[in-house]
Amino acid sequence: LTDVHMQSVVGAAKGFSRCLHHAQSLDSPPDLLINGGDAIMEAHGRNRGSVARQWSLYREVLQLDNSLPVLSCVGNHDIWCREETAAALADGRKWAMDELALTRPYYSLDRNGWHLIMLDSVQANADGSWYTAHLDEAQYEWLAADLKATPANVPVLVVTHIPILAACVFFDGKRYEGQTWNVPGRWMHADARRLVDLFDKHRNVKACLSGHIHLTDRVDYNGVSYYCNGAVSGAWWFGAYQ
Template sequence: MSRISRRNVLAGTLAALGGSLWGRGGKAQAAAAIGPDNFRFVHLTDIHVQPELKAAEGLAACLQSVNKLDPKPDFIMTGGDLIMDALEQSAERSSSLFDLLKKVFADNTDIPVRHCMGNHDVFGWGRKHGVTSETSGYGKQMYCEKLGIERPYDAFDHRGWRFYVLDSVQPSESGLYQGGLDEEQVAWLRQDLDAKPADVPAVVVSHIPIITVTVLPNEANEGAFKIGAGSMCAGGQALASLFAEHNVRLALSGHTHMVDEVVYRGVKYVCDGAVSGRWWKGSNRGFPEGFGILDLNAESGAQFSYQTYGWQAEGQS
């Protein structure tokens, strides 16, 4: 029976406890040589942009660090929680945050950007500030309209790879949201994977992790691990089986603001750290503000490194 490798679980656990797995000071870690059949993209997750805490300036600094990478990334993939936030804010505040996000990207990079949705990007589920299900933009509609997309999940092809950008945020009866995919999305994903040629490698991007060990060191209670419904995707084992059967090489996520790499059934699961660190208040449990660099090779798969960009949180010295 396949299982999570002991080596990767140990590495991820040590990382979650503050081990050093990233480059520092705006200096990229050495990557595998990128030839004509290989390419690089970057993953910026948990940005939580807002006017407060110099978050817009922090995102700009992050993008300027991305611009300096050599080789230059083919594109930027965001990982959700783009703004802070839409769940419990007014329509005016939420709309202005999406506008701020778009402006900072437009002003600071010419690299193409693709977006993935996070829980903080869903408008109004908290039902505060007079928001109801009848309010314009309610739920995932504002996210889609602001970013000019038809729906919050999709697929695209890039240089011989198939990318699946998933919507991992679902409504919950007991809370604001839970992790997972709805039935319609699962059926779409299964159908598209079945239609994909077997020799075409794939990448899956979700906000909420499908598999991660970052949640384990922090949620132990009387000898039993308790993982909240909003911390990981429900149905993860079924998704892992699907990925293993269809040449998925990388499953990339964020949400925890911590970093790990887990190899399970031949698929690399990377939980990436946050551009915002601890929500623009410094490092989060030993993980500073940063972004992921992914170098892809059809033969060897995906190489990941976590890149800090030298940001100093407001009020820290």
């Protein structure tokens, strides 16, 4: 479940509640829920009181309407910052982690025969400015070591907020002009080739889940299925995005 974009208006709380009840009432209910990021409507540029109210409502709906474990990663809208700098991004990420009960921005665990890896794809640019989608070097080295330590017979699921690889990013608005396809670095991982090459060394990486784009697709490439899972909120609770 990704891109909930919780807010106090437009029926967001009721919509999220219905989503949670639907997931838990499936004929084959899930063992856990994955929050793919952007749990709240908007933290960037908002005052602290507004952001705190969004988080409070998100937690309230989860507490009232969900009985399943929840794994989370941080989305760009979850990060409170008044300035578009690396330092502000780091401070805002810490607040989001506290709200999501995360001790680390990226982590892994084993569940029901699968190895689950939750990554943090919202990273500052090398010059310290605002973000693009990629893994910082420390996170990449951790991921490589984590995959190496995972037995080859254990299937791996990777979760990021922003897609590592997606097709829908090419169809969100006018993306082809002047004989060139243009996909912003905030829409899909700038280090996609590096990650695809890493996964190629570990053939037990079976699937990658993401959100962010508010569109759904599935790309099967080099033995890995990449799922962009749309948005619980659709167009931020105003109908379908497209």
